[in-house]
Amino acid sequence: MFCNIKNEKSGPGSGKGTQCEKIVAKYGYTHLSSGDLLRAEVASGSERGKQLQAIMQKGELVPLDTVLDMIKDAMIAKADVSKGFLIDGYPREVKQGEEFEKKIGKPCLLLYVDAKAETMVKRLLKRGETSGRSDDNEETIKKRLDLYYKATEPVIAFYEGRGIVKKVDSELAVDDVFAQVSKAIDAL
Numbered sequence: 001m002f003c004n005i006k007n008e009k010s011g012p013g014s015g016k017g018t019q020c021e022k023i024v025a026k027y028g029y030t031h032l033s034s035g036d037l038l039r040a041e042v043a044s045g046s047e048r049g050k051q052l053q054a055i056m057q058k059g060e061l062v063p064l065d066t067v068l069d070m071i072k073d074a075m076i077a078k079a080d081v082s083k084g085f086l087i088d089g090y091p092r093e094v095k096q097g098e099e100f101e102k103k104i105g106k107p108c109l110l111l112y113v114d115a116k117a118e119t120m121v122k123r124l125l126k127r128g129e130t131s132g133r134s135d136d137n138e139e140t141i142k143k144r145l146d147l148y149y150k151a152t153e154p155v156i157a158f159y160e161g162r163g164i165v166k167k168v169d170s171e172l173a174v175d176d177v178f179a180q181v182s183k184a185i186d187a188l
């Protein structure tokens with residue numbers, strides 16, 4: 001089966017990466033995080049990486065073509081061996097969803113990992129104590145959240161009409177959130 005599962009719209013610090021790790025362990029899907037792909041480019045020290053770092057540090061979105069090309073290349077590299085793709089952190093805005101469908105395909109499930117703004121801020125500040133992520137600081141977290149509500153929330157309406165959106169309550173403990181995630185995947 002080929003299946004793209006996305007976990008946007010889900011805010012920064014809602015627990016996307018945490019749930020993706022558990023999905024990979026249980027279902028064996030290929031996890032592709034747009035943020036991780038971008039951070040790998042930054043870590044490479046390339047000129048493009050330096051430009052990306054400046055954008056991410058400010059809590060802004062990197063250009064659509066850059067992130068979509070990275071995801072597409074990563075998917076092509078794993079296409080032969082993958083059971084299906086779990087795409088974490090994309091689309092961040094409706095236009096990204098439209099372009100994904102034109103260039104790659106339609107997702108079969110959109111997991112909406114829902115947490116309150118205050119919970120997301122608390123989790124990100126805590127994660128920032130050890131993550132080494134330059135965007136896990138108070139000022140950038142505020143910008144990321146503002147952008148999430150402005151640009152990413154509308155993504156839900158884009159997919160809702162197709163009946164593929166499953167919302168999980170990420171205020172709960174990690175394993176309780178995962179029980180809801182598993183139910184959504186098992187229903188595919």
Ligand SMILES: Nc1ncnc2c1ncn2[C@H]1C[C@H](O)[C@@H](COP(=O)(O)OP(=O)(O)OP(=O)(O)O)O1
Nearest residue numbers: 011012013014015016017018123127170172173174
């Ligand atoms: N259900 C939960 N209960 C308590 N803590 C949680 C829960 N889920 C995740 N966390 C913790 C783990 C991390 O330290 C932090 C953020 O989780 P994480 O999975 O990294 O979020 P994310 O991937 O949505 O954030 P980002 O968008 O910044 O990458 O919160």
Ligand SMILES: Nc1ncnc2c1ncn2[C@H]1C[C@H](O)[C@@H](COP(=O)(O)O)O1
Nearest residue numbers: 034035036056060061062067089090092
């Ligand atoms: N899909 C994306 N479009 C634009 N910019 C992105 C995308 N995914 C990640 N980014 C940039 C901007 C984010 O603040 C950082 C970190 O992403 P995260 O998913 O929180 O790891 O990367």
Ligand SMILES: [Mg+2]
Nearest residue numbers: 016017033035
């Ligand atoms: Mg993450």
